[in-house]
Amino acid sequence: MKRIIMNANTDEKRVALIEEGQVVEWMIDSPDTSPLVGNIYKGRVVNILPGMQAAFVDIGLQKNAYLPLNELLAWQWISQEDPDQKRRAKIQSFLTEGQEVFVQVTKEPTGSKGAKLTEVIELPGKYLVYLPKANYVAVSRRIEDEKRGELRKFANNERQLDEGVIIRTEAAKISPTYLQNDWSFLRRRWERIVEYSKQLRTPTKIHHGSSMIDRLIRQSFIDSETEVITDDRVVYHTLNDYLSYTDDLSPSQLSLYQGYDDIFSHYELKQVLQQTLLSRVELLNGGYIDIEKTEAMTVIDVNTGTFVGKDTHEETMRNMNIQAAKTIATEIRKRSIGGIVLIDFIDMKQERSQSDVLRALEHSFRDDPMRVKIQGFTKLGLVEMTRKKAYHEVSELLTEPCTTCQGSGRVLGKSSQMYELERLLYEFQGNDAEALIVEVPSFIADKWLENHAQKLTDIEAVISKTIYLIKRTNTEKGEVRFVGKKEHAKARWQRLLIEYNS
Numbered sequence: 001m002k003r004i005i006m007n008a009n010t011d012e013k014r015v016a017l018i019e020e021g022q023v024v025e026w027m028i029d030s031p032d033t034s035p036l037v038g039n040i041y042k043g044r045v046v047n048i049l050p051g052m053q054a055a056f057v058d059i060g061l062q063k064n065a066y067l068p069l070n071e072l073l074a075w076q077w078i079s080q081e082d083p084d085q086k087r088r089a090k091i092q093s094f095l096t097e098g099q100e101v102f103v104q105v106t107k108e109p110t111g112s113k114g115a116k117l118t119e120v121i122e123l124p125g126k127y128l129v130y131l132p133k134a135n136y137v138a139v140s141r142r143i144e145d146e147k148r149g150e151l152r153k154f155a156n157n158e159r160q161l162d163e164g165v166i167i168r169t170e171a172a173k174i175s176p177t178y179l180q181n182d183w184s185f186l187r188r189r190w191e192r193i194v195e196y197s198k199q200l201r202t203p204t205k206i207h208h209g210s211s212m213i214d215r216l217i218r219q220s221f222i223d224s225e226t227e228v229i230t231d232d233r234v235v236y237h238t239l240n241d242y243l244s245y246t247d248d249l250s251p252s253q254l255s256l257y258q259g260y261d262d263i264f265s266h267y268e269l270k271q272v273l274q275q276t277l278l279s280r281v282e283l284l285n286g287g288y289i290d291i292e293k294t295e296a297m298t299v300i301d302v303n304t305g306t307f308v309g310k311d312t313h314e315e316t317m318r319n320m321n322i323q324a325a326k327t328i329a330t331e332i333r334k335r336s337i338g339g340i341v342l343i344d345f346i347d348m349k350q351e352r353s354q355s356d357v358l359r360a361l362e363h364s365f366r367d368d369p370m371r372v373k374i375q376g377f378t379k380l381g382l383v384e385m386t387r388k389k390a391y392h393e394v395s396e397l398l399t400e401p402c403t404t405c406q407g408s409g410r411v412l413g414k415s416s417q418m419y420e421l422e423r424l425l426y427e428f429q430g431n432d433a434e435a436l437i438v439e440v441p442s443f444i445a446d447k448w449l450e451n452h453a454q455k456l457t458d459i460e461a462v463i464s465k466t467i468y469l470i471k472r473t474n475t476e477k478g479e480v481r482f483v484g485k486k487e488h489a490k491a492r493w494q495r496l497l498i499e500y501n502s
Contacts, residue, residue, distance in 0.1 A: 008232035038209020063114035071118035130186035134164025185245035260430035329364030338389025421478035435489035445471035468493035
């Protein structure tokens with residue numbers, strides 16, 4: 001059975017996909033690097049520009065976002081019914097300054113430009129894309145005409161009020177029941193988004209469009225052969241809700257981890273994740289591969305290390321490269337490496353040996369959900385390949401260039417250090433102590449103390465302990481300095497403050 005371990009108790013969400021006891025893929029969702037595209041906001045129109053046929057909307061970001069006329073729901077509706085009225089339409093006929101709008105980001109902000117928006121909101125599912133107010137049906141052109149007609153008729157019968165839907169290619173292979181379940185789940189999700197928005201002020205984000213749960217569902221990682229374990233109640237209840245609309249997962253396969261240890265530590269994943277950030281990967285036969293990221297591509301070098309072998313030189317190098325090919329495919333997927341990849345295998349003289357290595361490499365990518373193209377050996381003896389880049393690489397999400405070595409190496413990023421410390425503090429939930437003294441670098445202290453120390457207060461509430469914080473400018477990572485009774489912690493904290501400030 002496959003297993004998904006979800007660590008979601010901090011703002012940095014982490015997922016490990018495990019097959020046959022080995023991690024095959026990491027998913028990292030950090031608020032600092034998470035894309036805006038797909039996010040849904042409750043915004044407010046702040047400016048209407050008739051000359052541009054567009055409006056600027058405050059959605060809570062640094063720059064106001066751009067909403068053009070052709071992305072308004074009302075304009076889309078009249079364009080379906082009256083093409084002439086569509087050409088005469090003016091944006092000021094549909095929007096007024098100060099008006100609240102539900103919008104979705106379709107393009108990231110760049111430079112001086114804000115994000116681009118649409119009112120035609122999309123919620124992607126496994127077999128269809130749900131459009132709450134779009135009022136039309138579309139079916140993938142990759143589906144044969146007869147089947148497309150059946151699916152279009154089915155969708156028109158299922159639609160309620162102004163609902164719209166886009167039927168995905170995968171829908172051609174399933175029964176209508178699965179399609180209905182997907183539709184019902186997305187419809188219920190939209191209803192909950194609307195209800196949730198009523199509790200919030202404007203402007204604000206009301207839905208995270210690229211959440212881990214959505215990605216897991218869309219890419220079919222959650223199925224009847226997968227066990228899912230999460231440490232977050234919100235994620236647990238969301239998946240539990242998904243159970244009522246699908247046969248992909250049974251209640252017995254979903255569980256809420258309630259241990260005091262960090263879930264990644266409990267399942268021995270912490271060290272595996274740390275190893276994923278290393279440039280060198282040791283092979284079982286004594287060889288190793290080096291993975292180096294450049295601005296234009298990823299370069300992988302295969303080395304024999306201590307591997308000797310018992311066959312001829314050609315056979316030894318062939319076997320070494322085949323072993324390396326399997327590991328390379330595993331590491332590329334695990335690290336979420338995309339774009340151009342060059343692999344420098346150990347030199348082989350015979351074309352048959354090269355063909356065997358290429359076949360091993362292609363076979364090792366057979367379960368990769370991303371599109372992979374292996375071009376073969378170049379004249380210089382390098383293997384050239386590409387892999388679709390859909391997400392940030394794991395190293396980009398968790399690390400940053402090292403300032404000490406002028407950027408030639410990478411160290412754990414400041415945000416990741418903060419989340420690591422937060423997870424460490426959560427492990428004190430079952431401890432009998434009343435208080436902690438925590439020494440932190442300036443960037444963590446500043447973050448935790450902003451908004452009237454809201455973050456620090458939240459952590460204290462979770463672990464049921466008082467935290468005495470010491471801000472240090474000459475330290476690079478957080479550290480728990482004392483655990484014990486509150487009166488002892490406070491007295492020691494006061495002495496440390498005097499000592500550090502003297």
